[in-house]
Amino acid sequence: METITSPTPPIPVHPGLPFVGNTLEYLRGPLPFLNRLQEQYGTNRIVRIALGGLTTILLLKPEETRYVLQENNRNYGRGRSFAVLRQFLGNGLLTSEGDFWRRQRRLAQPAFHRQKLAILAETMIDEAVAWGDRLQQTNRKDPVNVTSATIDATLRIVSRSLFGSVLTDRVDDLSNALASLNHLANNTLINPIRLPKWVPTPTQRAFRQATGTVDSLIHRIIQTRRASTESRDDLLDMLLRAEDEETGERMSDQQLRDEVVTLFIAGHETTATSMAWTLHLLANHPDVQARAKAEVDAVLAGRDRLTPEDLRSLTYLMQVIQESLRLYPPAWAMSRLSLGLDRLGEYAINSGEGILVSPYVLHHDPASWPDPERFDPDRFQPERVKERHPYAFLPFGGGPRLCIGNQFALMEMQVLLAVLLQRFTSKPTGRRIDVQPLITLRSKQAVTVFLS
Numbered sequence: 001m002e003t004i005t006s007p008t009p010p011i012p013v014h015p016g017l018p019f020v021g022n023t024l025e026y027l028r029g030p031l032p033f034l035n036r037l038q039e040q041y042g043t044n045r046i047v048r049i050a051l052g053g054l055t056t057i058l059l060l061k062p063e064e065t066r067y068v069l070q071e072n073n074r075n076y077g078r079g080r081s082f083a084v085l086r087q088f089l090g091n092g093l094l095t096s097e098g099d100f101w102r103r104q105r106r107l108a109q110p111a112f113h114r115q116k117l118a119i120l121a122e123t124m125i126d127e128a129v130a131w132g133d134r135l136q137q138t139n140r141k142d143p144v145n146v147t148s149a150t151i152d153a154t155l156r157i158v159s160r161s162l163f164g165s166v167l168t169d170r171v172d173d174l175s176n177a178l179a180s181l182n183h184l185a186n187n188t189l190i191n192p193i194r195l196p197k198w199v200p201t202p203t204q205r206a207f208r209q210a211t212g213t214v215d216s217l218i219h220r221i222i223q224t225r226r227a228s229t230e231s232r233d234d235l236l237d238m239l240l241r242a243e244d245e246e247t248g249e250r251m252s253d254q255q256l257r258d259e260v261v262t263l264f265i266a267g268h269e270t271t272a273t274s275m276a277w278t279l280h281l282l283a284n285h286p287d288v289q290a291r292a293k294a295e296v297d298a299v300l301a302g303r304d305r306l307t308p309e310d311l312r313s314l315t316y317l318m319q320v321i322q323e324s325l326r327l328y329p330p331a332w333a334m335s336r337l338s339l340g341l342d343r344l345g346e347y348a349i350n351s352g353e354g355i356l357v358s359p360y361v362l363h364h365d366p367a368s369w370p371d372p373e374r375f376d377p378d379r380f381q382p383e384r385v386k387e388r389h390p391y392a393f394l395p396f397g398g399g400p401r402l403c404i405g406n407q408f409a410l411m412e413m414q415v416l417l418a419v420l421l422q423r424f425t426s427k428p429t430g431r432r433i434d435v436q437p438l439i440t441l442r443s444k445q446a447v448t449v450f451l452s
């Protein structure tokens with residue numbers, strides 16, 4: 001543990017009201033509030049704020065963020081918000097800590113290696129083509145609700161990637177139960193009133209019912225798989241067969257259940273949210289859309305169907321996705337808790353301090369991103385990327401807890417967008433869209449576009 005001998009300056013405090021601190025200012029508009037803090041305290045590099053009766057240190061610059069997420073990550077555990085998630089996800093990769101997390105990450109990592117993802121790419125392409133077909137059948141005069149259309153696509157992709165195409169009925173039931181668990185998790189996290197779990201509120205009852213369905217379906221699927229000698233190329237099979245190199249151990253049924261639920265929940269809403277924002281941006285920037293479409297047409301060169309090899313050539317499309325993730329990072333804030341006394345830049349950080357890392361704040365810092373609100377995919381040209389601090393852009397977090405599904409998500413978005421650009425032109429509907437920071441950075445109203 002660090003001992004600090006030289007004097008350290010006090011951490012700047014954003015002034016607030018008695019008892020409520022900065023909560024009201026935050027609630028009036030979380031994102032403008034965060035941008036104001038960057039403006040006011042950026043030169044101080046960190047600032048202490050008080051939300052919901054607890055103080056938190058907000059990191060404003062990439063250097064401090066890298067320190068917490070990577071350089072001294074062992075001193076920064078999962079923050080307070082993870083306790084709520086644990087109720088839903090159990091002890092899976094997102095919520096676990098310490099040696100248990102390290103072992104689980106070692107076991108799960110190979111399932112996300114490049115060669116394994118190439119196999120999943122075919123599943124994604126099948127689903128994207130079917131999605132394009134469904135969209136083509138809708139009436140072109142009506143606006144398309146992109147928010148629900150993208151959830152539909154990412155739910156199917158994550159279900160098929162996890163469980164393959166067999167046991168379809170059970171997988172459909174399971175997808176529905178998991179989707180309602182996800183919905184309940186969102187509602188619980190935004191509800192400021194936390195009653196004990198035994199209080200039989202309608203939400204608690206619905207939660208118990210959804211968990212019961214999820215558990216029994218997953219356990220049945222696992223048992224069937226364990227009894228079978230056939231090998232498949234889905235994530236569940238890779239997790240089932242994963243063996244710890246050091247101990248030779250495999251995951252128990254309970255661990256498998258927690259990892260499957262985690263991957264399912266972490267893996268679809270984030271991607272769907274980002275897809276919806278990307279389609280919103282493309283519809284409103286016809287020049288960018290035309291350039292991305294021209295790239296897709298050139299790479300496909302008259303072929304009907306995309307192949308996994310095509311993805312590497314869709315470089316401008318990848319820049320569009322990155323710029324969309326910059327403006328609207330789905331995981332807009334992540335919490336940490338300092339485990340011991342530490343030195344962060346010139347400041348002393350006490351044990352037990354809450355730390356807030358916000359990709360949103362870093363992605364809108366004019367010091368890293370001139371004219372930050374402007375949508376400009378050319379910011380991600382390789383030579384311009386090299387000029388920036390690597391932690392100026394962190395939609396998937398950083399350090400050892402970097403999102404395990406980052407390549408999966410980027411590939412999925414590329415596939416879905418390529419199919420869409422190949423078939424349609426999207427135009428804005430002119431309806432108002434506000435940003436709403438819940439667990440993910442969603443839009444308050446559904447995103448709609450005209451497809452022609």
Ligand code: HEM
Pocket residue numbers: 093094095105262263266267268270271274329330331334335394395396397398400401402403404405406408409
């Ligand atoms: C655009 C889509 C996505 C975004 C923006 C995103 C973002 C993130 C971020 C920021 C973290 C780090 C959280 C922290 O350090 O506190 C994370 C972790 C995680 N993500 Fe993603 N994610 C996305 C898609 C996915 C997908 C597709 C999967 C799985 C198929 C996935 C599975 C996970 C898991 C399991 C973790 C926990 C990793 C660990 O701590 O070892 N994510 N994600």
